[in-house]
Amino acid sequence: MPADSPSHINPSDLAAYRHRLRHSVSHVMASAVVELFPEAKLAIGPPTEDGFYYDFLVSRPFSPEDLQAIEERMRRDIAVSIPFQRKELSRVEAEGQFAAQPFKLELIAGIPADEPISTYRHGIFEDLCEGPHVESTADIKAFKLLSVAGAYWRGDEKRPMLQRIYGTAFESQDALDEHLHRLEEAQRRDHRVLGRELGLFFFDPLAPASPFFMPKGALVYNLLVEYMRSLYKRYGYQEVITPQIFGTDLWKRSGHYDNYIDNMYLINAEEREYGVKPMNCPAHCLMYMNQRHSYRELPIRYADFGRLHRFERSGVTHGLTRVRSFSQDDAHIFCRMEQVNQEIADVLAMTRESFSACGLGEPRFTLSMRPEKRLGTDEMWDRAEAALRDALLASGYSFTEVPGEGAFYGPKIDMFAKDAIGREWQLSTIQLDINLPERFDLEYVAEDGSFQRPVIVHRAVLGSIERFLGVLIEHHAGAFPVWLAPVQAVVIPIADRHIEYASQVAARLESEGVRVSMDATNERMNAKVRNAQLQKIPYMLIVGDREAANSSVSVRLRSGENPGSMPLDKAVARIKEAIASRS
RNA sequence: GCCACCGUAGCUCAGUGGUAGAGCAGCUGUUUCGUAAACAGCAGGUCACCCGUUCAAAUCGGGUCGGUGGCUCCA
Known part of the structure; x- marks a missing residue:
């Protein structure tokens, strides 16, 4: 029995073992597919957090019956002990061996010259692979193929659509059963089902991806809004109401016309083009510009529950978590750069308070740092990133820094909340913006009488109320606090x-x-x-x-x-x- | 948007070319009950929509709309 066989794996190595196991199962699956579909071209087949997949280019899509046949073929392979054997080969050998596999050739071409090229073989099936694998197919105790889906080669929508088979594998049947049970549990909590059963909301094909909140749903929705209002009072926000539709000149000035037009609803009236707002920030800039501001007034915090409309491509919408019509507990803070740290700290405190009130646990944060293409000076970025980092450190929240992932206009903090069954959802977001103040030529009068440029902090604590409600329903399985x-x-x-x-x-x-x-x-x-x-x-x-x-x-x-x-x-x-x- | 699958009563679903079904929910009546489903009756459908094949279409073919699971997207 191999040293790392499941009966005596150290729990801390379990993740690594599962990784190896699933990777091995994906090879066994590929082998079965090649046997049943000799013309199949193999792409990649990595393990994932919960299982594995393998992508194939085949002449016709896989049917559920195919999946069953593949699974049966796999069971024959694991009923006997076929060892996994590693082999290293030269680039020329590899290219020769995979000459009929265009995707593998592309992968080989992408392997740096100084790295070894290896394959793993079990039985007659040999696949380009870095490894590692389990010792033999007999180590595979429990697996299941789950679904078929289309997936672009290399995740690029301009490249061929491959057929992906998802599956999962565990070190024991019990662990697999437990996982399948978790999937059922997730289904049981589906907010779209609970939303109907509890009489909260529904959808109608005449307004795709736009929820109708029934009396009970609207009640909960408004309770969340009222709760945020009560926090606003304490945290010094002023609620405002802004228009729904703006002439496109506004969107040209804000940059949305160039960068976001595909997601906007446009309207023509009296020969003029209008856009329905997908975000509140430009409206808040207009409000800020409507009066001259002294440094004494800053920070100015405009909160807005205004309805937003974003055209989301069909196929990406999902229940309440991705809709075309929604509102956020949105606010824009106009302040001086040196005030940013304190503002972020307050937003984080507000986040902690509201999440605890809604029964959600401690969230995890990411701090996205300056990207390659960006506005502003390095000095500004230094200060901006430091302000966000310091506030996060002071909050005691755990966070990871993600280099290069910030927006072109400033660094941002994203928050991920974990629900009752361990899934993570992105909810709050805090973004520092040095771009819009520039575009709208925002200014305030400083102590010395000079005109200075403020920065804007975009922030939403719950994020979209719709999405938040959807997450809450799943988290509590409909049993609200x-x-x-x-x-x-x-x-x-x-x-x-x-x-x-x-x-x-x-x-x-x-x-x-x-x-x-x-x-x-x-x-x-x-x-x-x-x-x-x-x-x-x-x-x-x-x-x-x-x-x-x-x-x-x-x-x-x-x-x-x-x-x-x-x-x-x-x-x-x-x-x-x-x-x-x-x- | 792309790939696959799906669309039959308010909901969950059966019905593979020949008279549209069940359970729950609803309505009416009976029952008046001690911690997760009383009983009976009634009513409810242009089988998503359009076009086609056929003597005949929920059923077969094409298209449209909507949904589901993924992929891509979510400055």
Whole structure:
């Protein structure tokens, strides 16, 4: 038995082992494909975070039946022990061996002269490969082919579309089953399904990729907006309202006409061209320009929940997370460069506060640094990057610096939140901008009476409210924190004779500011409980003869937990406490 | 936009050339019940849309729209 066989792998090496294992399975798969489709041209087949894939150029796309046949062929290979053998060869040998494989030839051409060219062979199948692999096909204990998808060669949409087969493999059947279970779990949390089941939102083909928020969805949406407004008050933001549609001269001046036109909706009226705003920044620049500003006024923080429209190519939209019509908790901070550090620090504090209120964990940040092509002097970039870095360091958040990934107009911070099942979502973004102030010739009057150029910090904490809501739904599997739940409590009378008392209970809760409903339908109590569970209502207050007699309610939580009967006053206090603590 | 797949009742889905189905939801009635589905009846569809093949199309072919999974994109 090989030293690193699964039965005694050190957990810290597990990731490396899986990497090797999946890479090996992708070879076994390629071998099966070549056997079944001799004309197939092989591209690449790397392991990924959760599995592996291999890209092929074939005369016809793979069908689900093909996948099954490939999988069966693979099982024959792993039923016996076929060793993986490494071989090094010269460039000339490699080119000769892969003469019929154009993609491999391209890969060979890309290998630097001083690096070895190696192949791995198992059985009669030999593939250009750096390795490493497991010892033999017998080490493959558990794998599954998952799906077929189109993928461009080298990720370039101008190059051929290949057929990609995705699969995954684990060191044991148990681990594979657990992974497949996680995939099902993700499906169970799909916000598009929950959105319909919970009556939050829907889509209609007449407005593709544009959500309709139903009363409950709009309620949650507005709760998020109201929450941000409450933070704005504390953090010194001023909310503004700006137009939806602007003459294209504005977009020419802002640079959107040259750089973003493909994503904009254009309108012609009275021989003039207009563009629907995809972003708020140019409007905020106009607002800033409308008055002369003193250094004493800075920073000026304009917040705007304005609706934005971006034309997204069909095929890229997805539920609430990628839409064509949305709004952000957007703001633009006009300030002096030396104020940037403090502003970023405040935005990060706001991020921490709001994420915790929404039940999300500690996010991870990236700091994108100056790119090759950029505006401004090195000195400005030094100061800008230092300001962002210092603020991140002071925040205590973990972050990684990404060289060259900044925007041409300034460095930026992106935030990634992890949801309950470990997926990361990009939400907040903070971008420093030295370009727009230039384009709009923004200025303020300094202490000495001279005119100086401010910088702009673009920032959104939740990001798009739509997207944030979608992530929240998946994170909580629809069971919102109590303060965000559209219905916080439902009163369930056991029989019709309890409706009167139930109404009193509901009225009391309502007067205490709790969003409450009463289920007076002609159903058995069990069915009412079930419906409330399915709606993920945090508190079920069941009332029957006993409760009516002594002014109490029997409390059931959506977790299934059953605290039982308690005086109404106590239940009210408990619910109000949960709301106030945003737990 | 590209590749593949999909579109039948509000939802989930069956129906492969010959009279459009089920469960849930809805409505009506009966039942008045103690922590996740009472019972019965009724109603509900231009089978996404357009064009074609056929004596006959939900079913076969072409196109359009929309969706799903990927790829590319997301200054």
